[in-house]
Amino acid sequence: MDDIPRDRLTGPLRRGAVKKHVAAIHVSGKLTLLQRKLSNVLLLNAYDTLISQSRHQIDARTLCLMIGYNSNDMETLKQSLRGLAETVAEWDMLDAEGRQEWGVSALLSYAKLKGGICEYAYSPALAEKLHDPKVFALINLNIQRRFTSGHALALYENCYRFIRTGSTGWWSLDLFRRLMGVADSPYYEVFKHLNAKVIKPAVAEVNKTSNIVVTPELRKMGRSVTDIRFRIAENPQLAILDLDDGEGLRNSEVYARLRALGVSDRLARQWIAEHGQDYVRRKLDYVAGQGGVKNAVGYLTAALREDFDGSAPEPGVSPRNPAPPRSFRARRLERIRDLAAARKPTQRDADKRLFMARLDAAARDDFERHGWMSALNAEAIAAFWEELHPGAFDGLD
Template sequence: MNDIEKDRLTGSLRRGAVKKNVAAIHVSGKLTLLQRKLSNVLLLNAYDTLISQQVHQIDARTLCMMIGYNSNDMETLKQSLRGLAETVAEWDMLDEEGRQEWGVSSLLSYAKLKGGVCEYAYSPALAQKLDDPKIFALINLNIQRRFTSGHALALYENCYRFVRTGSTGWWSLDLFRRLMGVSGSPYYDVYKHLNAKIIKPAVAEVNKTSNIVVTPETKRMGRSVSEIRFKIAENPQLSILDLDDGSGLRNSDIYARMRALGVSDRLALQWMKEHDETYVRKQLDYVAGQGGVKNPVSYLTAALKQDYSGAQVSPRNPTSNKPMSADTAERVRKLGIIQSMAAARSPTQRDADRRLFMSKLDGAALLDFENHGWMSALNFKLIVAFWSDIAPGAFEPDLA
């Protein structure tokens, strides 16, 4: 990637989530799924400099891959940017002194593609609203990528900010139609149609895809439904979606060594949380010194429980002091190189790398990579080949 990513795509893009002002959420209902995802990523890219910097930039190819576009499909990107520039944002909220404030602005004041770079800006008034930290929803970009419906993502955005209170409060159906972007369609004036085509599918996808579970409730005036609200609870089964894959504990060389031995992702993280780093390292070194271990995972489990590294003699092989096998040592070395290269990439580059690699996988291989990232044992050879293409010679032994 070019220097734009190094200079522009650090800072706010290191986060996995973007703060969405309530005003922005309420007015973005008419966006398509791709436009909504694009809007969130552009906002995340600009967030730290919304007020101090009028113009923002991001590498166009990386942006496409991050959102899920074909990286060469510039026409789709142009159409989506055009849609953001043509969409009107409207807010109606109280100012700091409690006075009602109404405003209107296009979501993007302009966007430009030139030399492989996407340049864009917000109007000063909208930038002030987007920068306001008082009222916002935290939109997790790892979660938003899983949505396949714009209505479901709109419902998620509008519900997630109420997760602490447990309910959205009552919305009139007119307001709800606006939030879902269907207020201009007479078809959805009929609640039966709104419920069948918008509410039920959106609720099902939010509950299946995101880290919250929503339950709709309605209030009637006579025989007609007049208001709707959503009860909200955290979804513990999908809370793992909030993890920042590829960072934290997974960046440790200890994690790489355990994965090379065949330890599962979950067990490796569990051990790293339960034990001191130095203690785990000592047990790994001890196990590595016991040549010919048929089940290194079980042996390491016992070592961690009984502190084999403190014993004078190995309870399994008293006379052996062999180093780890050549294959295991080479695997550990390459995993360490892969982690270093991945860590050196910018946040958007890392996301693009993952998307590009995942596009080559399916079935069990794809599932294993989704769960374990670059430490995927099932895809080890493909991963090495992938990074060899990015950085030829990276895995050559250091003879210095």
């Protein structure tokens, strides 16, 4: 799966990572890989209003695309939602006053599909725990999309929240089997089977796929394994993954140049996500070669917006002279940018995936670099948005 596009995301989905309380991770019953991914996206979608709203909504077609379902496969979505409603979350922790608190709740109190909208809710007690910032794991949605095994994603979820301490601490094998969703299988009561089919494959995928490296350690009583823990370290080979709302972009040379020019952090990341690093680099090179520019950021803004550079200079554009009347292409690009910005965050991701499905390899590569500003796909992009919004470009001629 490709990474989730971040261009101009707003609201909870711009975060790109979801706070998962221990209650959302320690579940009884087996969750499939798709159900785990679904649970994470639903939580991320609802997170900012978990306490203030009792019900949450997301476009069902968009939800399918974000999780990796066929967008028309409502039956699979129904089955996964049913599984979440039938799965129990359990917590056992100290409250704010130091008193022991145990609780249990279905992961979803209800879910329904109507008119292309998925509506769902959490029980008030679970919503409170899910929103508690004191004990959580950061589940990055770009990383979770890379997982192909439910056991590996479960291991990642349960290990990543201990990244700061470097170890999960000792888990009894009974608890570990519960966390992996295999507690009901007699087959996995034999450690040899658990190790061969669950532990080793999951560890290998986490270390290959995610931003952490985990190392299992065993504790025995006699010859029998009784407990397991995982040592956790950052994965140096995947350190450039976007782990915290743009961290990967912040490591780029283009980002550093933008910041040195005086561009804000947020705008720098937005430009890179929207236009692609190569495009922004060309405009930076052009502005740097002009000499005597008093307002470099303003000049760069115009260069990005109007798509001019040394090879095709726009007469009259300078920090002191306003840009001439824009071409039809420039006005159309601005309209597309406005249309995309008006879409809900999850719809933007779906829009890109639907459009990319139409492209060949070369066109797709250019679109991945430049997004809706892709010159190679300009006409196809315009046709796509005309289909979504008939008459979108009326009056631009």
